[in-house]
Amino acid sequence: MRRAVRAAEGILAEAGVPSARHDAEALAAWCLGLPRLEWYRLPAGGADLGPALPGGTADGFLAAYAQAVERRRAREPLQRILGHAVFRHVTVEVVDDVFVPRPETETVAQVAIDEAARLRDDPARAGRPPLVVDLCCGSGVIGVSVDVEVPGTQVVAVDLSPEAVRATTANAARVGSGTQRTLVGDVTDPALLAELDGTVDVVVSNPPYIPPDAVPVDPEVRDHDPDLALYGRGADGLEVPRAVVLAAARLLRPGGLLVMEHAEVQAAAVREAATATGAFVDVRTLPDLTRRDRMVVARRGGAPDGPGPAHGRGRMDP
Template sequence: MSDARDLRRAAAARLREAGVASPERDAELLLAHVLDVGLGRLLLVDDVDADQREHYDALVARRAAREPLQHLVGTAAFRHVELAVGPGVFVPRPETELLAGWAIEQAQLVSALVAGERAPVVVDLCTGSGAIARAVADEVPGAEVHAVELDEQAFAWAERNLAGTGVDLRPGDMATAFDDLTGAVDVVVCNPPYIPLEAWESVAVEARDHDPHLALFSGDDGLDAMRVLERRAALLLRPGGVVGAEHADVQGAAAPGVFAASGRWLDVTDHPDLAGRPRYLTARLAR
């Protein structure tokens, strides 16, 4: 038997030395995973048996090598749902929950305005793990939700996460997706790739080495996908419909500028994340 507190302290020190951003938290989450207990009960555990310690040491070593925590535990929390994640899919980040919350609020507004005459129609482009689409389906049960993903591995994860939700998930490119919904969508939401190719070295190891590059990089200025989104959203949305898209914190002017420059949009607005950094834009299609 080993003392659980000593194991956590040693693991946290190892993770801190490896440059992990949240070593204490990760050490706790990994041990809770190994012991199959909630974090609230972890402090009540005194002893860890030999098999559990071996499993824990192996996971800590992988995390110290900067394998994403979510890959090690197999899940990622996103708003009120839990998503299966692993190699081949972009791990959803907490800041994207704000964009999802905006899409949910917009779908709820549409639902109230149409007063039961039809369902609000929401399209999630570049769905990845299916995080935003799953959250919208979970929190706006009457919504008609569609999602598309180009990468085959990510699509398989989205299939798993969206099974049984009623979401219409399709394989394909956001640039050509949903021709059958032209002019019929109320809300388009997207977390596109937005990292400039030249910023490769600045990307966190967990993302650079483990997230699909298709989900990360988007041309020399990071805005290639944003330009595609602007054109596709204008085609899909009803007049007066809305679009929301995440972007890098250094794109607080450039990303909204893509929409403002086209002349197709009203109310182009940028929104901060919880740390006050520019994080996502919204716009309304002119009538």
């Protein structure tokens, strides 16, 4: 098995897969039905592996493994082969026609989670649960993470794609998320969630934001993620993100927080869009996990519901 994994690592590295060793081991574990490949737990001679091997034999494992490695060599995303993705503390199902969640977005979720936790623990709110809206929710990983990590939070998730809404609903049920409501909706619709205007504590979003002429370089994104989840409309790709900003200005209560992912080159334009509404104060650009400027955080103007800024493990520093 070690020889097979080493050979797979070489094949994937030659194909340009950036995480060849990790993916080779993940695919081997998947073929064995294990959550991960922990070498120190495997018997030295492989004597006890028979029941776990596809077909019950080493040849069966090698055949299944070769097929999985070939799919990854062709740059099919690892998450789509495995059928799931790990995001923060949850494991969600990955299905066709829905955007695959990326680790960089975990930082966006962190800021929303910290704000929801602060509000939940604020005695001035007299036990009112935080209300979080996840716009352009995709597979639902942000809203689900908020619900799981800040129990009692009320989460409303919205996406234009019915497939994404179904995926979010299934993933919420999968992890036991009990307070999430998911619906199909267009963030560019000025009447979206009108019944919540002025009452939302956090609006968080990872919207489509790629310009039409900026085709992604990575085959995993370009060839496998749906266009609806990638391209943000308009010449600069910011039509949908600007709609998120306008929706947040309408939905958020005074003192509420907007957290939105964007492309690194869009940081100044997104800050300008938030400032231009006249609704936000303390508009900032923050880095993601790779230290690139890919997130805007802005506070809704007016008397805040409670004291103190939002914090994201120190990432609220300008």
